[in-house]
Amino acid sequence: MAFTRPEKLCEGVRILVYGESGSGKTPFALTFPSQALIDADSSATFYKNNNQNILVMSTSVSAKAIMEDLSELEADSELFSQVNTIVIDSISRVYENLQHAALKVVENRAIKNQRMVEAEGLSPKEWGIIKLVYDRLIGKLFEYSKMGKNIVIVAEGKDEKEPVKQPDGTVTFVTVGTTYNSSKGAEYDFDVVLQFSKNKDGSSIARVIKDRTMTFTPNNVIEMATYEHWKDSILQANTGRVRSREEIEKLDSVIDKDANEFKAGGGKLEEIVTSIKEVARQKMKEGVPKDKLVAIVGASLDYSSLQEAENVLNKLKSLKG
Structure with missing residues (x-):
């Protein structure tokens, strides 16, 4: 890689959405046109029928299988050129699957060494491997965003807890909000981050956590959010010279x-x-x-x-x- 003079390049917009069950995350993701959908936890089962936005889909759950699916899609240049957005719903299922796979390896090692399986847990080494595999998957998706593909990642919500020291010296964890169930620090990699929840009447609302497109400001609340709310910003980002695969340094190479x-x-x-x-x-x-x-x-x-x-x-x- 070397320094070059700035020019307008075609870029995809990277969006992370998370929140409680039934808050509208999947319906939001499915409003993006011309998409390749990776339905990792079958969230789209009742939404995908007659959805004209889905060009192709996969139900792979493992990170390795998803990366293989994406490579096959890219190899079909005609089909790949028609895809504007890649959706993973949900990344939480993929991340949890990595943890289960690592834990199985740890348990098998304990059995082999005649140790108690119940006493085994994931070590920093296993967590490091989980992060590496996860980063390879995210890195592959972000390579596509540099080729002008929009990326929409759906994550399950979970309680965000902080330690609070009590008067007797003990420490308890108190719920302070909702965060995403995925790799820590993931929000820094995305252009738009939205937290979904339900209104009192059960309708979907999205709170803007971050928006580099400057379509909305942090803490703006959007009712029934869709692709249309960001359409102009996304189309603007998608204009410019499209880089070839050879111009984009792969994460594996790095x-x-x-x-x-x-x-x-x-x-x-x-x-x-x-x-x-x-x-x-x-x-x-x-x-x-x-x-x-x-x-x-x-x-x-x-x-x-x-x-x-x-x-x-x-x-x-x-x-x-």
Whole structure:
């Protein structure tokens, strides 16, 4: 990638909607014309019949299957060119499925090692893998938005809780609102974020959380929101030069590049850690107290950068017995 002079490019608008059950999220998503619908939790079962906006649809639930479906759609250039919007309803089902898959791996490992399954949970490593797979899916969708496809993601709502310290020192979690059931921080990736709920009469209302298109301002409330409310802004964004697939850097390519950097740095880091161990053993032989060595080296030998490891090694070398 390199710097280029700015020009008007065709961009898709990325929209995240979330909220309580029956609040109108799916009907809103289905108002977008010429769409490829991924009906992950069968939310559209009773809405899709005779809906002229749906060109093609998939009922895949797993992130891998959805990415394969999207690749097949893209391979059909004639059909892909007709698609203006890609809808996933709901991303919560996909995200939960990733958690269930990871938990199954953890449980199988516990059984193999004769540990109690009930005591096992997802470790930071498993959560990291879940986030990576999720980010690959979202990254693929956002590649399409750079090609001018609008992206509409539907998420289930859940209680947003905050810790509150009680007078006796205990901490309880208090519900302070509603948020989306998906990967934390997802809202930063979208142009428009809407929270759906039901009016007293049961009708659908959408509160604007964020709107980069500047069609509405935050906290505006829209009754029976549809594509038409953003139509002018979306059509404006969709005008301009359409980038080719070759011009758009794929997330997988970015990850591979960064992974190579980690690998290169990681090899050097391993060499320094080995040197730290050797110098520490030598200093112990010279009479340097163990607790003094641990204070410098650390208990886990887990360093976040080459510079940190090099500083530790230099301190060790300067120690006197």
